[in-house]
Amino acid sequence: xxxxxxxxxxxxxxxxxxxxxxxxxxxxxxxxxxxxxxxxxxxxxxxxxxxxxxxxxxxxxxxxxxxxxxxxxxxxxxxxxxxxxxxxxxxxxxxxxxxxxxxxxxxxxxxxxxxxxxxxxxxxxxxxxxxxxxxxxxxxxxxxxxxxxxxxxxxxxxxxxxxxxxxxxxxxxxxxxxxxxxxxxxxxxxxxxxxxxxxxxxxxxxxxxxxxxxxxxxxxxxxxxxxxxxxxxxxxxxxxxxxxx
Numbered sequence: 105x106x107x108x109x110x111x112x113x114x115x116x117x118x119x120x121x122x123x124x125x126x127x128x129x130x131x132x133x134x135x136x137x138x139x140x141x142x143x144x145x146x147x148x149x150x151x152x153x154x155x156x157x158x159x160x161x162x163x164x165x166x167x168x169x170x171x172x173x174x175x176x177x178x179x180x181x182x183x184x185x186x187x188x189x190x191x192x193x194x195x196x197x198x199x200x201x202x203x204x205x206x207x208x209x210x211x212x213x214x215x216x217x218x219x220x221x222x223x224x225x226x227x228x229x230x231x232x233x234x235x236x237x238x239x240x241x242x243x244x245x246x247x248x249x250x251x252x253x254x255x256x257x258x259x260x261x262x263x264x265x266x267x268x269x270x271x272x273x274x275x276x277x278x279x280x281x282x283x284x285x286x287x288x289x290x291x292x293x294x295x296x297x298x299x300x301x302x303x304x305x306x307x308x309x310x311x312x313x314x315x316x317x318x319x320x321x322x323x324x325x326x327x328x329x330x331x332x333x334x335x336x337x338x339x340x341x342x343x344x345x346x347x348x349x
Contacts, residue, residue, distance in 0.1 A: 146173060150180040155187060159194035162201045174205045175242050182245025188252075192259045195250050199260070199268040202247040206271040211238040216338050231346070232290060235274040244272050248319045251326035262335030265326060266343055272323040276316045296324045297331055297347050 150158060158181055167173045181187065181198060190198070203212070215234045247268045251257070257265055273293065276282065282289050292309060295301035303324045307317050331343040 146176040147180065150177055155181065155184045156190060156194060159190055159197050162197045168204075171205070171240075174201060178202060178205055178243045178246060182243040184246070187246050187249040188256070192256075195256075196261045196264045198246050199250060199264040202242065202244060203264070203267045203271050205242040206240060206275060207235055207238050208240075212267075232270065232274055232277065232286065235270060236278055236286075239271070239274050239278055241275065241279065244275050244319055247272060248322045252322040254325050254329040257326060257329050257335075258333055262330065262333060263337060263339075266330050266335050266337035269323045269326045269330065270337065272319055276312070276319050276323070280312045280316045282310065282312070293324065293327065294347050297327050297343065303328075 153161075158177060161167050161177065162174075167177060178201060187195075187198070207215075215231070215238075218234065250260075251265065251269060251272065273289070277286060277289060289310065292301060292306040296303055296306050303321055306324060307321060310317075310320070312320070327343055331347070334342050334344065336342050337346060
């Protein structure tokens, strides 16, 4: 009888702990013991959460170290229409998630070292080339919404916004097969940033589908603003110095 009571008590404790963990939206709910079951319903779980709650999950180890969770979180954030209402800190976190989902930390570190060593002689096309060769497709919708709000970019991390802008260009170039004509894409980016061409002229010239056009429009306009803000894409390198004018 005593043994039966202890077993029932232990089960009750386990159920209580599981219940508390599930309903505490601020905790890391992808624990090793029962996270596998939840992963089957990631999209459903994320869809029930507010945007700021989703942003709070980004820096939890189980999202940071799980490519599937990161991408599904980005997918959900890309559906939201209140992204621009997030705090500056949360926006930076969303941009960083998109960058980290686009390219591994190891590859990004290698690219940063290469660009830093080249200094002012860095080739922007080579930078995009390097990212393209390592880029992993992900949803850029949330990042595009944040970059589109150019008047708010001054309140964000310059490096987070700049890297996100470059990754959006790389993602669109890859999905639209613009990699076959990357020289032209980068020439147009250079002209837009330095005032030699309007964003609309560049986009009309590229002849891409509407969704990709919207993403590139946000990236191009953000690049112009980030140059005005003298934002650093990497330590010691601004958008302006990268594009040479």
